[in-house]
Amino acid sequence: MNELTQFINRYLHTAQLDEREINTLTNYFSFTNFKKGDRPIRQTYHHDFAYYIIQGAARSYYSKDHLEVNTWFAFEQEIVASFQNYRGKASMETTEFLEDSQCIKIDLHKIAKQAETSNVTNTFMRRIIEEYTEFLEERLYRLQFSEGMERYTYILQNEPELIQRVPLTFLASYLGMSRETLSRLRARIAL
Amino acid sequence: MNELTQFINRYLHTAQLDEREINTLTNYFSFTNFKKGDRPIRQTYHHDFAYYIIQGAARSYYSKDHLEVNTWFAFEQEIVASFQNYRGKASMETTEFLEDSQCIKIDLHKIAKQAETSNVTNTFMRRIIEEYTEFLEERLYRLQFSEGMERYTYILQNEPELIQRVPLTFLASYLGMSRETLSRLRARIAL
DNA sequence: CGAGGCCTTGACCGCGGTCAATGCCCGTGG
DNA sequence: CCACGGGCATTGACCGCGGTCAAGGCCTCG
Numbered sequence: 001m002n003e004l005t006q007f008i009n010r011y012l013h014t015a016q017l018d019e020r021e022i023n024t025l026t027n028y029f030s031f032t033n034f035k036k037g038d039r040p041i042r043q044t045y046h047h048d049f050a051y052y053i054i055q056g057a058a059r060s061y062y063s064k065d066h067l068e069v070n071t072w073f074a075f076e077q078e079i080v081a082s083f084q085n086y087r088g089k090a091s092m093e094t095t096e097f098l099e100d101s102q103c104i105k106i107d108l109h110k111i112a113k114q115a116e117t118s119n120v121t122n123t124f125m126r127r128i129i130e131e132y133t134e135f136l137e138e139r140l141y142r143l144q145f146s147e148g149m150e151r152y153t154y155i156l157q158n159e160p161e162l163i164q165r166v167p168l169t170f171l172a173s174y175l176g177m178s179r180e181t182l183s184r185l186r187a188r189i190a191l
Numbered sequence: 192m193n194e195l196t197q198f199i200n201r202y203l204h205t206a207q208l209d210e211r212e213i214n215t216l217t218n219y220f221s222f223t224n225f226k227k228g229d230r231p232i233r234q235t236y237h238h239d240f241a242y243y244i245i246q247g248a249a250r251s252y253y254s255k256d257h258l259e260v261n262t263w264f265a266f267e268q269e270i271v272a273s274f275q276n277y278r279g280k281a282s283m284e285t286t287e288f289l290e291d292s293q294c295i296k297i298d299l300h301k302i303a304k305q306a307e308t309s310n311v312t313n314t315f316m317r318r319i320i321e322e323y324t325e326f327l328e329e330r331l332y333r334l335q336f337s338e339g340m341e342r343y344t345y346i347l348q349n350e351p352e353l354i355q356r357v358p359l360t361f362l363a364s365y366l367g368m369s370r371e372t373l374s375r376l377r378a379r380i381a382l
Numbered sequence: 383c384g385a386g387g388c389c390t391t392g393a394c395c396g397c398g399g400t401c402a403a404t405g406c407c408c409g410t411g412g
Numbered sequence: 413c414c415a416c417g418g419g420c421a422t423t424g425a426c427c428g429c430g431g432t433c434a435a436g437g438c439c440t441c442g
Contacts, residue, residue, distance in 0.1 A: 069335050083328060092332060119310040126317045133320060136327040137274060141283060143334060144260050178399055183422050369431055374390050
């Protein structure tokens with residue numbers, strides 16, 4: 001199974017699709033690479049593309065007055081995109097690759113147009129959005145309901161990859177605390 | 192234009208749909224009324240229905256150890272639902288009507304099944320989810336990036352209805368602060 | 383008129399933020 | 413091979429915002 005069908009298969013059961021439908025989808029995909037530090041999506045800009053990570057890692061953040069707040073991190077088999085861009089608006093966030101990465105590039109305009117007539121494409125997009133919505137709800141829940149410590153241990157148990165691959169400086173604002181507080185909190189755990 | 196088509200029209204251009212398609216959608220709708228205090232959706236339960244408010248108001252909150260955190264408020268022409276229920280999971284939230292209300296009841300199971308074959312229904316649902324996702328992103332942004340005062344004045348300017356129709360006790364946790372802090376903050380503005 | 387709901391106000395204090403210094407690891411160049 | 417510098421994490425000192433607890437005011441409704 002190649003990378004393209006693997007990607008599609010995350011959201012649709014490719015076994016149930018005929019070849020024509022799969023081809024329709026892959027039409028809007030191509031391959032791209034990024035270097036560590038590349039920022040394909042930038043705050044206040046419009047972009048037409050989203051990216052699926054085959055190999056690599058990225059973060060998303062918004063910034064105001066030299067203050068950055070990280071909103072999510074993406075790794076293999078996850079999507080890097082601006083939902084605002086998808087909705088035809090300027091992005092609120094900037095995305096930056098944390099490692100050299102290989103990606104599938106997705107043409108948002110074309111795929112959205114295709115969704116108007118193709119129910120397979122329509123469902124494909126809906127599933128992606130639903131996954132993101134679920135992530136947002138979960139995140140919102142934790143931010144409102146958990147103490148800092150609890151938020152960290154949640155990550156520790158459920159997304160250990162974050163701690164291994166993401167600098168703590170970025171992780172801190174993602175968890176809604178200062179870098180120093182995160183550091184102290186880790187010290188307490190290490191006892 | 193009746194209430195049903197008005198509802199559909201919020202997400203699709205009914206003028207562009209033929210009668211058969213509209214009928215397909217309205218199949219899954221019916222009318223229901225609620226009394227102030229009714230809670231049709233409850234934390235940890237599965238429910239098959241969502242509600243569109245024709246007239247009335249509702250809130251959604253999650254609770255833990257006698258502590259409640261309000262997550263959203265809905266008024267006329269907005270939807271009361273649990274996204275987790277829609278995804279086949281137990282609801283994380285409870286929804287409660289704040290006023291006697293008239294609603295359109297939506298059968299989630301049936302409409303989801305219909306979406307598999309009807310592209311119109313599929314798009315209808317996608318639009319609803321997209322609207323909700325946009326709301327979540329906006330809310331997350333404010334919670335992470337704004338001070339309490341700024342969050343309140345944002346509401347004041349963009350959603351004044353909240354302040355008029357929702358008890359401040361509920362609004363406080365929605366804004367991520369204690370009732371007392373919200374009260375002091377209002378006092379400062381009133382100077 | 384009394385009770386209860388809701389909002390406000392006051393006093394206190396602790397969590398976590400800021401600022402600043404130090405430690406540690408690693409890549410680079412002399 | 414060692415020395416230096418930069419990036420990142422840690423630790424300490426300080427302090428203020430906002431939370432908690434408690435009391436008081438002000439409605440509405442029975």
